[in-house]
Amino acid sequence: MQLIELRNHLDTLLDAQRLKDYCPNGLQVEGRPEVLRVLCGVTASQALLDHAVAGGYDAVFVHHGLFWRGDDGRVTGFRRQRLRALLANDINLFAYHLPLDVHPELGNNAQLARLMGWEGEGRFADQDLGWIGRPTGAVASGEEMALALADKLGRMPLLVGDGGRLVRRIAWCTGGAQGYFEQAILAGADLYVSGEISEQTVHLARETGVPYIAAGHHATERYGARAIAAYLKRELGLEAEFLDLDNPV
CATH class of the missing domain: 3.40.1390.30 (NIF3 (NGG1p interacting factor 3)-like)
Known part of the structure; x- marks a missing residue:
């Protein structure tokens, strides 16, 4: 090509x-x-x-x-x-960068939702970068959601705030999107998942009652590039490979 x-x-x-x-x-x-x-x-x-x-x-x-x-x-x-x-x-x-985060099928947010069984129903935050929706299956707590992420991503995420809160509405934005936490709360989320966490994130989670999960920047953003590799092979007939280099974050 x-x-x-x-x-x-x-x-x-x-x-x-x-x-x-x-x-x-x-x-x-x-x-x-x-x-x-x-x-x-x-x-x-x-x-x-x-x-x-x-x-x-x-x-x-x-x-x-x-x-x-x-x-x-x-x-x-x-x-x-x-x-x-x-x-x-x-x-x-x-x-x-951002174009791969937001693509409705191949993007990092869409692919994380597919991996975790979350159904996106709306968007929030700057340029509609954040996704909000609901987990499929039985209603789970924040702690149970953290364990599910650990199972799928292969590493234990950091949960702050009320881990016992039941999650009926979940918001997420992969990578370094901790700055959208307040907007996720205003959008009605019972839990917000991103890749990174900042000092002030902890206080916001504790004071609002909405738990926050930092699941890793690399860990949450492996799936868009992997989906692109599959797309290039399937749709364009190219030889394409995804290489996941170890990264602890």
């Missing part, structure tokens, strides 16, 4: 220009003009890029790319090493 075709397809699929973001979405580093093999992962880390080089991949697709607003723009140190791996081996780098 020609690079320009893949770029246009992904930009359209993920509606790359719709959201205000703090990084460039789409093709971040241009490599060879034909793409047959794609390696997908969460972050454009050196380990992922080294795997792409060793495996002879034509492109890398990630959620967290190389360039962020406010970064030091100098190409030195680890930035030089990452760019060198791509440029020296003519490998393309695609990165989609």
